[in-house]
Amino acid sequence: MSLLEVERINALYGDSHVLFDLSIHVNEKEVVALLGRNGAGKTTTLRTIMGVLSPRSGEIRLDGKPISGLPPSAIARVGVQLVPEERAIFGGLTVEENLRLAALTAPKPWPLDRVYEVFPRLKERRTSRGRTLSGGEQQMLSIGRALIRDPRIILMDEPFEGLAPLIVRDLVNVSRALAAEGRTMIVVEQNVAAALSFADRVYGLNNGHVVYEGSAKELQAEPERMASFIGVGLHG
Numbered sequence: 001m002s003l004l005e006v007e008r009i010n011a012l013y014g015d016s017h018v019l020f021d022l023s024i025h026v027n028e029k030e031v032v033a034l035l036g037r038n039g040a041g042k043t044t045t046l047r048t049i050m051g052v053l054s055p056r057s058g059e060i061r062l063d064g065k066p067i068s069g070l071p072p073s074a075i076a077r078v079g080v081q082l083v084p085e086e087r088a089i090f091g092g093l094t095v096e097e098n099l100r101l102a103a104l105t106a107p108k109p110w111p112l113d114r115v116y117e118v119f120p121r122l123k124e125r126r127t128s129r130g131r132t133l134s135g136g137e138q139q140m141l142s143i144g145r146a147l148i149r150d151p152r153i154i155l156m157d158e159p160f161e162g163l164a165p166l167i168v169r170d171l172v173n174v175s176r177a178l179a180a181e182g183r184t185m186i187v188v189e190q191n192v193a194a195a196l197s198f199a200d201r202v203y204g205l206n207n208g209h210v211v212y213e214g215s216a217k218e219l220q221a222e223p224e225r226m227a228s229f230i231g232v233g234l235h236g
């Protein structure tokens with residue numbers, strides 16, 4: 001049994017059908033990349049797993065127990081954490097307050113220092129307010145807020161988007177380290193090369209359908225295959 005099982009979900013925004021019988025699974029300690037063009041349904045898949053959107057049909061299970069239909073707060077309590085594209089940190093609170101707040105409702109949160117070991121820059125900025133952070137620092141804080149709750153699975157939505165290449169390199173290195181220590185993650189990313197550098201397995205999405213599944217290694221060996229499915233190249 002996989003840690004996360006998404007089985008034939010259909011999701012709609014009003015009358016607009018966005019995910020069609022979509023099935024994916026994520027094994028414990030596995031990193032899965034969801035790749036596809038803009039509008040393919042990647043963000044909607046993460047939002048549906050998190051419970052922000054309820055699937056119209058199908059089922060989502062964590063550890064074999066259904067979570068679809070539960071509110072996001074309940075899904076967070078059982079160990080799912082979304083790191084949203086817009087980062088969603090509290091601009092008026094300091095780095096440390098943002099982290100403490102995230103830890104507050106977690107059953108077994110990490111001590112603050114463990115987050116600071118992952119992101120030393122956050123320790124340097126711990127008394128700074130969220131709104132004064134750079135884009136890269138905000139992304140570190142957003143990931144740090146997920147990590148401090150010690151979740152079973154982290155859903156990362158375009159973590160490298162809009163960041164300078166040097167920051168992306170640092171965040172990729174952190175993601176690799178998290179993968180190496182056995183964190184379970186789903187990553188949605190337009191930067192395919194960056195995502196494949198730490199993903200184990202890949203799903204390609206197109207128009208709300210899974211159109212490709214394979215190991216990251218397979219895909220790196222034949223990137224034209226991915227391009228033919230979804231029009232996303234390794235350098236796209």
Ligand SMILES: Nc1ncnc2c1ncn2[C@@H]1O[C@H](COP(=O)(O)OP(=O)(O)OP(=O)(O)O)[C@@H](O)[C@H]1O
Pocket residue numbers: 013016018036037038039040041042043044045
């Ligand atoms: N709140 C919403 N209301 C209505 N339609 C939406 C909403 N959010 C997304 N959609 C539509 O659902 C489809 C899937 O969007 P989604 O954001 O999941 O795609 P994506 O693969 O994550 O792409 P992107 O990289 O652009 O975020 C698109 O056609 C989009 O226009």
